[in-house]
Amino acid sequence: MSLTKTDEVLFLLLRRALGQKTEIGVSFDAADWVALYRMAGEHDLSHMLGPVAGELLASASEEIRFKLRKKHLLSVSRYAQQQYEYERILSLFEENAIAHLPLKGAVLRELYPDPAMRTSCDVDILIKSEELARAKALLLDSLGYKEGETGTHDVAFHGTSDVRLELHFTLNEPDFTVSPVLSEIWDRLIPEEGCRYRYRMTNEQFVFYHLYHMAKHFAAGGCGIRPFMDLWVMKGHMAYDEDAVSGYLDAVGLCPFSHSADALCEVWFGGASHTPITERMEAYLLDAGAYGTRENLMAIRQNKNGGKFGYLMKRMFPSSSALAHAYPVLKKHRLLYPICLLRRWFGFLFCKNKSRVISELSETAAVKGEHRDSLAALFSELQLP
Numbered sequence: 001m002s003l004t005k006t007d008e009v010l011f012l013l014l015r016r017a018l019g020q021k022t023e024i025g026v027s028f029d030a031a032d033w034v035a036l037y038r039m040a041g042e043h044d045l046s047h048m049l050g051p052v053a054g055e056l057l058a059s060a061s062e063e064i065r066f067k068l069r070k071k072h073l074l075s076v077s078r079y080a081q082q083q084y085e086y087e088r089i090l091s092l093f094e095e096n097a098i099a100h101l102p103l104k105g106a107v108l109r110e111l112y113p114d115p116a117m118r119t120s121c122d123v124d125i126l127i128k129s130e131e132l133a134r135a136k137a138l139l140l141d142s143l144g145y146k147e148g149e150t151g152t153h154d155v156a157f158h159g160t161s162d163v164r165l166e167l168h169f170t171l172n173e174p175d176f177t178v179s180p181v182l183s184e185i186w187d188r189l190i191p192e193e194g195c196r197y198r199y200r201m202t203n204e205q206f207v208f209y210h211l212y213h214m215a216k217h218f219a220a221g222g223c224g225i226r227p228f229m230d231l232w233v234m235k236g237h238m239a240y241d242e243d244a245v246s247g248y249l250d251a252v253g254l255c256p257f258s259h260s261a262d263a264l265c266e267v268w269f270g271g272a273s274h275t276p277i278t279e280r281m282e283a284y285l286l287d288a289g290a291y292g293t294r295e296n297l298m299a300i301r302q303n304k305n306g307g308k309f310g311y312l313m314k315r316m317f318p319s320s321s322a323l324a325h326a327y328p329v330l331k332k333h334r335l336l337y338p339i340c341l342l343r344r345w346f347g348f349l350f351c352k353n354k355s356r357v358i359s360e361l362s363e364t365a366a367v368k369g370e371h372r373d374s375l376a377a378l379f380s381e382l383q384l385p
Contacts, residue, residue, distance in 0.1 A: 006035045007286060009056070011268050014045065014229065016052040018269065019113055024056055033060040037067060042289035043224045047075035048117055079109070079116035085163040086123050092142055093127070094197050098135055101126040101189060101199045103168065104213070107206065108230050111237045118230070122156075122164035128186065129169040139165070152325055171209060176216040177385045181208060181248045203240035208248040210234065215257045219384045221292025221300065222285055225268070231261060232269045256383040280378050298363050299372040300379070308364055315360075317341070 003011070005026055012022045028036075040046035050057075050068030057065060086106055093100040105120030112118045127135050132155070139145040139157055145165065148156035152174045157165040171182040181188075189199035201209065210230060217223035249255045264281050266272035274282070288296055298311075305311040320337050324330040327340040 003282075004035075006032060006039050009036060010039055010045070010049075013049050013052055013056075014225075015269055016054075017048045017113070017117060018229070018233065020269075028056055028059045030059060030061045030064070033064045037064055039286075043226060044119060044290045045225065047071040047119060075119050076116045078119060081161055082106075082120070082123055082163055083115075085159055085161060085165070088143060089123065089125065089139070089165065090198060092138055093125075093135065094195055096134070096138055097197055098131050098138070099128055099186070099197045099199065101185075101201070103171075103209075107200075108210075108233070111233045122166050124154075124166045124168060126168040126171060126185075132167070132169050135167060139167075173213075173216045176219065177252050177254075179208075179212060179248070179252045181205065181251070182212070203238045204244040204248070207231075207234055207238065207240055207245050211245075211249060211254060211258050211261065212252065214261065215254050215384060217292065218257070218285075219300065219379065221294070221297035222288025223292065224285060224288070224290035226290060228261060228265050228268060228285075232265045235262075235265070253383055253385060256381070260382055277381055281382075284375070284378060294363050295367060295371070296375065298360075299367045299375050302364070302367060302372055303376045303379070308367070311364060316345075 005028075009024060009026065009028065009032075012024055015022045036049070037046055040049055046068065050065075050072045053060075053068070057068075060068075086102075090100065090102070103124035103126055105118055106123060106125075109115040109118035109120075136147060136155070136157075140147065144160050145157040148158055148164075150156075153170045153172065154166045154168040157167060159165065171185055172178045185201075185205070188205065189201060192198040192200050210227070214223055214227040214231070217227070246255060246258075249258050260277050260281060263272070263275060264278045267274055267278050267282070284296070287293070302308055302311045305314050318341075320330055320334050323337065323340055323344065326344065327336075329336055330340055
């Protein structure tokens with residue numbers, strides 16, 4: 001895949017934002033700017049363009065220049081708002097003796113030239129599973145948060161200032177692969193200086209967790225450009241033992257993905273030449289945007305379950321452990337599986353989930369065989385679970 005002019009300029013501007021000196025050696029007009037703005041928006045990166053566009057802005061319409069200024073100001077505002085809530089939450093946990101570990105963007109943004117560059121949808125913090133009930137009560141009663149949905153590894157909360165918190169109670173992704181390093185994370189953390197209950201990962205743990213989480217989203221439909229930019233920034237600003245990280249990755253079979261991710265970073269942010277695998281990764285990622293596509297997700301799920309029919313059967317008859325996420329009573333009473341299954345079907349057919357089921361059936365049927373086969377070949381080469 002050859003980069004379009006829009007893609008090429010996007011990466012040149014991202015390199016500028018990260019502190020590199022780059023020249024834009026192509027002509028650009030108002031129509032190109034519309035395409036660039038749309039492409040950057042699909043990857044949640046449009047806020048980074050305005051401050052570094054320089055001479056290129058002369059070819060943009062006034063509408064695009066206004067949108068770029070607005071995106072940049074919104075990113076600064078969002079950062080300030082999230083940082084305020086983040087500090088409130090950390091202080092609450094520290095004062096109430098709840099061990100906690102800040103995750104992802106809250107830590108990564110400090111490595112960027114400007115922390116507001118590294119936007120995030122939410123604040124992510126890990127606590128111990130046995131502290132979850134107490135942490136929930138504190139968030140609701142002391143900070144006015146409202147509890148949202150519970151997932152396999154986290155609980156969502158929504159604050160009064162529209163900040164979303166994801167309170168993790170495990171770092172492992174049960175629907176991906178289980179890492180011994182992440183299972184034992186509390187045994188290996190470093191206390192944050194000046195705090196009794198706040199912790200941080202070693203640099204090796206942090207890089208590994210980023211790659212693990214990145215691979216999980218890559219394998220679920222796409223993860224966009226930003227995790228690769230994060231990886232590039234970490235490699236440039238973090239000292240860590242590469243052999244230790246490789247050992248963690250090897251234990252969960254992610255070394256091939258990591259090597260290819262490094263190679264793609266070198267292409268996008270270091271000016272290296274493509275290899276066949278980085279070209280295929282690039283095509284997959286740029287097409288899918290920051291959060292992947294449903295078409296990709298359906299194709300991947302079908303590949304894991306023997307095609308369309310196999311996937312539909314698994315959706316109709318999930319395992320007892322999978323169904324227990326929706327019906328926790330199954331964790332202690334497996335004999336209730338038929339009753340929970342019938343209740344699930346009833347909910348799909350006659351309640352609010354009906355439209356979602358119809359949409360999923362339509363999406364499943366629409367997946368083309370060649371697309372499914374292409375992704376199967378890519379994932380096989382990357383050796384993704």
